[in-house]
Amino acid sequence: MMVVRRAKSDGGGTITFFLALGAGRQTCRLATTYQTQKQAFSYFQKHRTEFERIARTRLTSGELEDGIVVLSML
Structure with missing residues (x-):
């Protein structure tokens, strides 16, 4: 799994991660409130x-x- 962090202007942010699905990958985005x-x-x-x-x-x-x-x- 690979994780990418991004900040948002309101102090929160998103964490993008990728699920391994056999030979493929699925992009997932987690909105944060921290x-x-x-x-x-x-x-x-x-x-x-x-x-x-x-x-x-x-x-x-x-x-x-x-x-x-x-x-x-x-």
């Missing part, structure tokens, strides 16, 4: 398995936005 990317990335790393499970479920059910699985932190 004030720093370090906090968001730390939370993501602790709960990565759960985010991957949710992303796979959404992919299977066809819940995509422009071909990307979109998730958000509560």
